[in-house]
Amino acid sequence: MCDVNAGFLAFHRIAAQMLLLASFRGKDGHQKMKRAEAVAFGGSGLDRAAHLRGEKHVLDTLMRDSRAGVLPLWRGKPLLVADPRSGRDELGWLSGNSLALVGATSRVFLGLDGDAPRFAADVSAWQPDLLPDTLDAYRDPSEQRHPALPDTYRFSELRMAVPRLAPRAAELAATARAVLNWHRTHRFCAACGAESDISLGGWQRLCPACGTHHHPRTDPVVIMLVTRGNSVLIGRSPGWPEGMYSLLAGYVEPGETIEAAVRRETLEEAGIKIGHVAYLASQPWPFPASLMIGCHAEATSEAITVDPAELEDAIWVTREEMARIHAGAHPRIAAAREGAIARFLLGNWLADTLD
Missing domain, CATH: 3.90.79.10 (Nucleoside Triphosphate Pyrophosphohydrolase)
Incomplete structure (x- = not known):
């Protein structure tokens, strides 16, 4: 990354941290966060850097940053890797040129995790040798391993994995799963039926036929x-x-x-x-x-x-x-x-x- 972009991100990170702390401080200046914010999938304070989503050249630069990581999801399952030291699972971040991302669709900019730009990509086009009967079931204990990755990396059902994930990892995985699923199910414009295009770093779909903007729903x-x-x-x-x-x-x-x-x-x-x-x-x-x-x-x-x-x-x-x-x-x-x-x-x- 060039010095200009590095300086910009450093300034942005400091400003975002100040705003975050200010929002959680009471009159006495001490940080106040409700216990309720500790629920799984939320409360980690991820910097989503929404103002960067429309800056395609900045996102392209961030993707090439050595600290950047892409989280692949296969049929809604995030890539995980076990950390033997902590006993937790970690998200399986890959470089943008990883062979496991060949054929990936719907890349989404998730935000900045400290100095690390974070993206997600749908790799559901890849087909493992065996599709288990439990796939897409309420509880799916099956795990899939990509041939381009070490055996310690596997795609795993998020509902079963969340107790083993740190709060930041859980929030990133949940965001990636929700937005990528939206892209998979909302390819066509609801106004005119034409196939829409991904824009704003994956946070919008734009219809080239009628100009309608579509955004992820919750x-x-x-x-x-x-x-x-x-x-x-x-x-x-x-x-x-x-x-x-x-x-x-x-x-x-x-x-x-x-x-x-x-x-x-x-x-x-x-x-x-x-x-x-x-x-x-x-x-x-x-x-x-x-x-x-x-x-x-x-x-x-x-x-x-x-x-x-x-x-x-x-x-x-x-x-x-x-x-x-x-x-x-x-x-x-x-x-x-x-x-x-x-x-x-x-x-x-x-x-x-x-x-």
Whole structure:
């Protein structure tokens, strides 16, 4: 990288860090970050450098930087490599000329991780020798290894890998998965039907026929910690793994507030009426592209009426029983998936740390 670009990035990084710190400092000058921001896939403070997305010559220069890395994703699975020292997984960053990126599509500029420019690319055109039956299933334990990479590198399902990822790695992988999936499913202009082109570093699609601009979508989903006295409401959807229960959740509809969505979804799915609703935390959930909005909802009724089209079962669980579930000691009910906001909210409810 030339000295001019290096100096520009250094200035940008310092300015971004100052803004980030200022946003998290209270009147006493001490850094303040809510515990809720520690939820998986969020809160790492990634510098997305959005102002660089339209500077194609700058992005081309950043791609050639020796510190740059490209994260390949195969059918939504990020490339991972085990770190034997920490016991964690690391993201499998590759140089832009890696043979594993041959035929890659939809390259996206993710931002700046300190001094390192970060990109992502879809390599789903590559076909491994064997496609497992579990591919695209709710839980896919299979891993794929590319012949151009060392055997320690493998493509792995992000939902299963997130507990082993550091916060910054999880945020980068989630962003890459969501945006690349959007490109895969939104190739054609919704206004005129023509195939659109990638622009703005992967954060926009531009229709060459009618000029319409399209941007990645995120679907808001409310997820409810519904309590009544010493109990919490949990349910399971049809097709979930045996014993798996979680908090109730549903999409926010057009023209609806978060509070209204919480009340409507809980009533529709379980027949429970809701009074007070309070926001707790949010989580990007790139399966495929949702923002989970965690809320605490106080139930004003107790009798459960399950909608079988939405839920297979719903039950009230006491705090003491939930502690056993959370510890993996319950004979019938399994804890919510590690890394999911449901587990995060239930854990903080048990610890009385919902701040």
